[in-house]
Every structure is written in structure tokens, then in C-alpha cells.
Amino acid sequence: MRKFALLITIGFGMIFQAATAQEIAVLKYKGGGDWYANPTALPNLIRYCNQTINTEINPKPETVEPGSSLLFQYPYIHMTGHGNIFFSDEEASNLRTYLLAGGFLHIDDNYGMEPYLKKELKKIFPEKELEEISTEHPIFSERFKFPNGLPKIHEHDGKRPQALGIFDKNRLILLFTFESDLGDGWEDPEVHNDPPEVRQKALQMGANIIQYAFKN
Structure with a gap:
């Protein structure tokens, strides 16, 4: 796995932090949206990744705030919810530094966050x-093949699923999965009663995202 090395400014000093650990965290944002949605989703995805793509991720994901220096410990940050999102100027600046320095943010719309997200x-x-994102992008073929792009896990407005991204020098640094609801497919089977094949697609796509984030 690549070395996640970042130059972080804290107070009056400079700390060079290098982390090779395969860890992920949930972004705890402000604004009133339920950042804590889908509580069983990431633990299930982590278990699946550890079993299928040889990761060694801590079974219990951490929580991190967008303005925290702890953000830089994680090569992959997950964000989800249904409602409003707000970033202060300081938080936005910290997220920008994190992403441009090698971090990866995956935002999975649990339904209703799109208009707030785009503004922030x-x-x-x-x-x-x-x-x-083109269906030719490696995120759709890292380990599991999705020749048609992002899978549809849950219906909301009857729209097609979209994988939208922000790039820096051809590197995908921010992924927004919209009208797919991968996180619902990662949850425990009894939460949404999704068929096994639907959950499998969600977990496979999630594993692709994790592997891409750790490699690039």
C-alpha cells in the first residue's frame, strides 16, 4: 500500500506525519444532517474487504471531524446522510488540504443530501x-468488474445511479455516489431486506472504492 505522507500545520509548528496503516473513518459534519446514518454499513464493508481484498482495517471505524488534524491519519474518509451539511471556512480549508495531499473522500448520498453537498x-x-466518472475508470474494475458503472442498490426517485467525482491531476480525490445508496446495501441484511445478490454488488463496489483509495 502507498505511504500516506502529509505535511500538516498545527499551531506554530510543522509536523510531518507518515501513516501506512489501512484505516478508515466516518466524517462527523455539522448542519443537522444524520452523519451517523447506516451504523452497520462500514463495519460490514470492512469485514468484507478484510476477507476478500486482503486489507487489515480496524473492524470499528473511527469518527473524525472535518476541521481536525486527525483527518490526516486516514487514507479513506466516508461521509453519508440524508439532510443538511455545513462546513466552516476552516473545515473546508482543512478538507481541501487533506484531499490535495493524498486523501480520499467518499460521499454516499443516503437520499436528500445532494443540494446541500454541492453548495458546501x-x-x-x-x-x-x-x-x-467514466465507466472505463479503474474504480469500476479494481477487483470486481462493473462494466456498466455504479450499481443501483435502492430506488428513490427512479433516476439512474451516478458516480460523480472531483479530480486533481487525473487522480480521483472525491467520489460522490448518487441515486445508488451503496451504504444501505452494506448494512445488516435485516435492515433493508435486500436480496443477497444486491448486497453482494454493493459490497463489491465498496471494496473497489476502498482498494482504489488505498492505492492512489
Whole structure:
């Protein structure tokens, strides 16, 4: 796995932090949205990744706030929810530094967060736009093949699933999965009663995302 090495400014000093651990965290954002949604999703995805793609991720994901220096310990940050999102200027700046320095943010719309998210992303990257990711992108073939792109896990508005991203020098640094609801497919089977084949697709796509984030 690549070395996740970042230069972080804390107070008046400079700390060079290098981490090779395969760890992930949930982003605890402000604004009132339920950042804590799908509590069984990431533990199940972690278990699946550890079993199928040879990761060694801590079974219990940590929680991190967007303005915290602890953000830089994690090569993959997960964000989800249904409602409002708010980043302060300081949080947006910290997220920008994290992403440009090698971090990866996966935002999985649990339904209803899109309009709030797009507004807040402008604080992080005023010069960049979300763009649809080609089905030829390696994230769709890291380990499991998705020749048609992002799988549809749950119906909401009857729209097609979209994988949207923000890139820096051809590296995907932010992934927004929309009208798919991967996280619901990662949850315990009894939560949504999804068929095994639907959950399998969700977990496989999640494993692809994790592997891409750890490699790039």
C-alpha cells in the first residue's frame, strides 16, 4: 500500500506525519444532517474487504471531524446522510488540504443530501466541478468488474445511479455516489431486506472504492 505522507500545520509548528496503516473513518459534519446514518454499513464493508481484498482495517471505524488534524491519519474518509451539511471556512480549508495531499473522500448520498453537498463543495473547491466518472475508470474494475458503472442498490426517485467525482491531476480525490445508496446495501441484511445478490454488488463496489483509495 502507498505511504500516506502529509505535511500538516498545527499551531506554530510543522509536523510531518507518515501513516501506512489501512484505516478508515466516518466524517462527523455539522448542519443537522444524520452523519451517523447506516451504523452497520462500514463495519460490514470492512469485514468484507478484510476477507476478500486482503486489507487489515480496524473492524470499528473511527469518527473524525472535518476541521481536525486527525483527518490526516486516514487514507479513506466516508461521509453519508440524508439532510443538511455545513462546513466552516476552516473545515473546508482543512478538507481541501487533506484531499490535495493524498486523501480520499467518499460521499454516499443516503437520499436528500445532494443540494446541500454541492453548495458546501464550492467552499472546498471553488474552481472545480463534480463530473461524471467514466465507466472505463479503474474504480469500476479494481477487483470486481462493473462494466456498466455504479450499481443501483435502492430506488428513490427512479433516476439512474451516478458516480460523480472531483479530480486533481487525473487522480480521483472525491467520489460522490448518487441515486445508488451503496451504504444501505452494506448494512445488516435485516435492515433493508435486500436480496443477497444486491448486497453482494454493493459490497463489491465498496471494496473497489476502498482498494482504489488505498492505492492512489
